[in-house]
Amino acid sequence: MGTARVLAVGSILTLVSAGLIFVHDFFVQSPQFCVRDIQVTGNRRLSQATVLTIAGIDSQTNILALNLTTARKRLLAEPWIADATVSRKIPSGITIAIREEHPLARLEMGDGQAFLFNLDGRVFKRAVGTDGARLPRIQGLCPADLPVHGKPDSEVFRSVMTLLRMAREKDSPLAYPGLRRIQMDREIGATAHMGENDRAVKLGFGLYREKCAALRYLMARMKRDRRLARSQVIDLYDVNRIVITLAPAGDPGSDREEV
Numbered sequence: 001m002g003t004a005r006v007l008a009v010g011s012i013l014t015l016v017s018a019g020l021i022f023v024h025d026f027f028v029q030s031p032q033f034c035v036r037d038i039q040v041t042g043n044r045r046l047s048q049a050t051v052l053t054i055a056g057i058d059s060q061t062n063i064l065a066l067n068l069t070t071a072r073k074r075l076l077a078e079p080w081i082a083d084a085t086v087s088r089k090i091p092s093g094i095t096i097a098i099r100e101e102h103p104l105a106r107l108e109m110g111d112g113q114a115f116l117f118n119l120d121g122r123v124f125k126r127a128v129g130t131d132g133a134r135l136p137r138i139q140g141l142c143p144a145d146l147p148v149h150g151k152p153d154s155e156v157f158r159s160v161m162t163l164l165r166m167a168r169e170k171d172s173p174l175a176y177p178g179l180r181r182i183q184m185d186r187e188i189g190a191t192a193h194m195g196e197n198d199r200a201v202k203l204g205f206g207l208y209r210e211k212c213a214a215l216r217y218l219m220a221r222m223k224r225d226r227r228l229a230r231s232q233v234i235d236l237y238d239v240n241r242i243v244i245t246l247a248p249a250g251d252p253g254s255d256r257e258e259v
Contacts, residue, residue: 035061037093045080045100054078055086055096063088071096079125082118101125104164105182106132107146108139121147121161136164136176140184155205156184162208163190173215174201188237197232197247204237211236218242 035057040048052058055071068086075084075098083099101124103116114127116135123146125131138160145154153161160182167174174192183191189204203211214236222228233245 035059035063035092035094037089039093039095040098041096042098042100046078046098051075051096051098054081057094057096061094063090063092063094066094082124103132103135105136105138105160107141108137110142121153121157123147136167136179137181138184139181140186156186159190159205159208160184163192163203166208166212173212173219199231200233202233202235202237207239210239214239214242218244 036059038048038052038057040051043051046054054077055075057066057071066088068088071086072084075081075086075096080101081098082101085095085097087095089095101116101118103124104119104121105117106127107115107117107123109115114132115123116125116127116132117123141156141160145157147153147157163174163182164176164179166172167176167179175194178195180193180195180198183193185191188202189206190202192201192203193199194201201215215234218228218234222231227246228244230246231244232247235243235245
């Protein structure tokens, strides 16, 4: 009697398991649950089609068979995607929300390699081809200057980030849209190159607020003084003694001014 009961229970469990497998296969293979409603938000650089390809989702994807965790990991493996969430909406909806990286500048190393880093100062991808071609170019740094999680940033990298963030401020005299490049020298500090004429502004290390205030004052004077408008190099190493080198204009006289 005991053996018969065990066999009966075993048979019932087998049937239940087979039934569950049948139900599972029915739902994950049913065309009723294939993706028909897709919403992708947060994408500006990447097209919706590209996001779906990265996530491994197409019109044949069954939303119940889709592994949401795997899809999210695939998205996060794309350098341009900073964060992502993937969710399903029964019976046939998939929602993907991504946050793309916002590149701040293009970092050009001495060995020819180039990288993009974001507003947080994190290098997020190698620059390939024209990646970041319109961004300010940062030159003069070495691999040891790159930020490492859990360690303080180097002085030169801190200086770069300070100048870039100040350049993005409203009415900044550094004017981020016209900031062509920042050349770093670990002995003398930063030189910013601005505008179509590639005007060099020597900023050195530190006191950047005071130096930007002096630059703002000087630029206001440039609007009133055509001669100062020919400035090619502005030396702000000493905020109390601004030295300007003027571009040649064909007339005699000194090409240096102190303000």
